[in-house]
Amino acid sequence: xxxxxxxxxxxxxxxxxxxxxxxxxxxxxxxxxxxxxxxxxxxxxxxxxxxxxxxxxxxxxxxxxxxxxxxxxx
Numbered sequence: 001x002x003x004x005x006x007x008x009x010x011x012x013x014x015x016x017x018x019x020x021x022x023x024x025x026x027x028x029x030x031x032x033x034x035x036x037x038x039x040x041x042x043x044x045x046x047x048x049x050x051x052x053x054x055x056x057x058x059x060x061x062x063x064x065x066x067x068x069x070x071x072x073x074x
């Protein structure tokens with residue numbers, strides 16, 4: 001899984017850090033730091049964190065599913 005945060009949209013509400021602390025954390029009061037490739041075992045927490053973002057600044061990409069779709073013949 002790949003996580004991308006639009007840091008220009010992020011306002012530091014920290015809902016993601018509360019819901020998925022192993023992936024997202026605040027550095028200071030407003031700067032978000034995050035793990036761009038968390039383990040799939042954290043998928044549920046990461047998806048909840050993305051859904052809870054008031055500015056919808058978090059994108060969760062499902063790499064395995066996309067790669068499988070690109071590899072299969074049309």
